[in-house]
Amino acid sequence: MMPAIFKSLKSLYSKTKIILLFPKTKINLLFPKPKSIHSGQIMYVKTYKSEKNFMVAVCDRDLIGQKLKNEKCEIHVSASFYQGNEADAETVTRLLMSATTANLIGKKSVSCAIDCELIDPDSVIYFGDIPHALYFTI
Known part of the structure; x- marks a missing residue:
């Protein structure tokens, strides 16, 4: 389960460099790799x-x-x-x-x-x- 502080940071700072301060595992937890359901579509x-x-x-x-x-x-x-x-x-x-x-x-x-x-x-x-x-x- 994601702590409330991480949920807040995700919504507030998802496009800022502040996220880079978190350890890599936290970034992966907060921002999972996007699913590519459109593969093959150009x-x-x-x-x-x-x-x-x-x-x-x-x-x-x-x-x-x-x-x-x-x-x-x-x-x-x-x-x-x-x-x-x-x-x-x-x-x-x-x-x-x-x-x-x-x-x-x-x-x-x-x-x-x-x-x-x-x-x-x-x-x-x-x-x-x-x-x-x-x-x-x-």
Whole structure:
């Protein structure tokens, strides 16, 4: 059973370097390796780096070039923003875990972020049946 202090730290500091102060066994206890249930599924991933930030844009391959609408907004899944390298779920998950910001669109892409507990399923918005999620580290 995980002590309450570790549960609190997991929710508060899951994306900060403070976690690195714990012994390796505690990190593994707090943050188990994400399950790769999407192995074999290929997505597009493009990364953007600045001095302090690392952004990852991920989308399902079949969405490039589409314009999606819901009742509040419209999004264009542009190749210039999303279409970087092809990547499997394991690669996408690894990049997401080191990102300070993420922009995800598509069932496979958003599922990867949910599976590694980067995105809460309740924070996902939908364009029809296509999920979209944003992640920011503050």
